[in-house]
């Protein structure tokens with residue numbers, strides 16, 4: 383008899399619930415967007431209640447979209463936007479402040495001040511694999527405790543809990559019975575020692591965070607608690623959890639050292655499986671937990687690009703050059719080739735490997751015959767050139783990606799994927815199922831539940847939809863990439 387798995391994918395702009403059959407098929411999906419709040423320049427917040435409401439709505443709607451009932455569901459997996467920070471009262475469940483989102487830069491000053499201590503900066507990188515940056519949860523928790531009246535005293539008294547979105551959802555789904563996270567989400571807090579797999583007491587002291595606020599850290603396939611029967615009418619075990627980018631690594635079946643995936647959504651996150659050893663980057667890539675199964679950690683290198691699909695949104699909403707993202711493909715095909723136009727989409731600075739927060743965007747090489755097609759093509763190409771930067775950084779760290787699997791909204795664009803293969807000089811593979819984050823969460827839950835016996839099951843289920851093969855000669859590729867590097871050099875601030 384077919385077994386069914388429910389996956390919650392709680393992303394930055396929307397929440398999805400997806401039901402998978404045990405052969406990997408998607409049976410039904412429901413999605414809800416929720417509001418983004420920008421209370422000040424550089425601040426990004428979510429209302430935890432709005433996140434919760436969107437999740438609960440999709441949990442009901444996904445059953446409306448198919449013939450199954452909750453009795454058909456064997457297990458539940460969760461994947462989530464990472465780093466986003468919630469602090470709540472453990473007695474009332476009430477958050478003390480809105481969720482501070484991963485994109486929020488309000489703690490940049492704190493990070494700059496701490497960065498004067500070179501030994502601390504080095505300690506953070508050695509211990510957590512991360513860079514001292516507002517992106518991660520640690521300074522966000524510290525900010526809440528410092529800025530919400532009475533919060534520090536309540537935290538010291540043991541009344542407040544901290545969680546990333548997985549933990550917050552587990553807490554609410556279980557009716558406040560379970561305060562847990564998984565090793566991938568913990569590895570994005572800047573409070574977690576990725577070598578010992580423990581919360582780090584020195585960092586908790588540095589960021590003045592009481593240890594009692596922290597969730598227990600579990601494997602990605604583990605017992606996280608049961609969804610309370612009040613919610614869906616039946617208890618369902620939560621048995622798989624991973625941050626969304628790591629869940630995509632799992633969902634893309636990148637289980638061998640050297641396999642990489644790149645997710646092209648709003649931003650782009652490229653993650654390379656580096657096996658048992660945490661490889662320390664000399665090129666400002668992040669070392670992170672890829673997944674942890676049966677207590678065994680598989681490490682990964684990660685490069686984060688802030689503007690991927692968001693560049694296309696800007697072409698649509700900011701410049702109004704296009705009506706929808708899909709149009710870009712036909713326009714780019716019409717663009718003059720080798721036109722020497724480069725767009726550097728540093729709207730909020732540059733991410734990996736530059737980490738240049740003050741850089742700002744530019745379009746270079748305009749001539750009288752530049753038209754909309756050329757500008758659109760340059761926007762699409764910028765995402766590929768940034769991926770090339772990450773590939774180069776990984777290679778220079780001694781970790782050449784041998785396979786690149788792609789997913790996310792932008793991966794649907796054949797022209798972009800073709801150019802990506804051209805500029806990387808490597809094959810790019812797109813799977814049939816592109817909901818890879820949810821696949822990863824469902825797979826982890828199914829693994830713990832005993833529906834799947836091991837990672838080999840997913841390796842065999844993964845199906846390729848398209849392979850994009852490089853067409854440019856090495857010299858054409860090198861010339862194009864030199865042009866990109868020159869353009870980036872023009873806008874760098876640090």
Ligand SMILES: Nc1ncnc2c1ncn2[C@@H]1O[C@H](COP(=O)(O)OP(=O)(O)O)[C@@H](O)[C@H]1O
Pocket residue numbers: 393394395396646647648649690691692693694695707708709710711790791792794795
């Ligand atoms: N055919 C396309 N060509 C280029 N970009 C696209 C295309 N379709 C969607 N996108 C871009 O992909 C993004 C949406 O991808 P998605 O994976 O849903 O993102 P997220 O999960 O971050 O919200 C949007 O920013 C959109 O501009």
Ligand SMILES: O=P(O)(O)OC[C@H](O)CO
Pocket residue numbers: 392393394395462463464465484625626627647648649
């Ligand atoms: O929600 P997404 O897909 O934009 O992913 C966000 C990342 O997890 C942030 O690190």
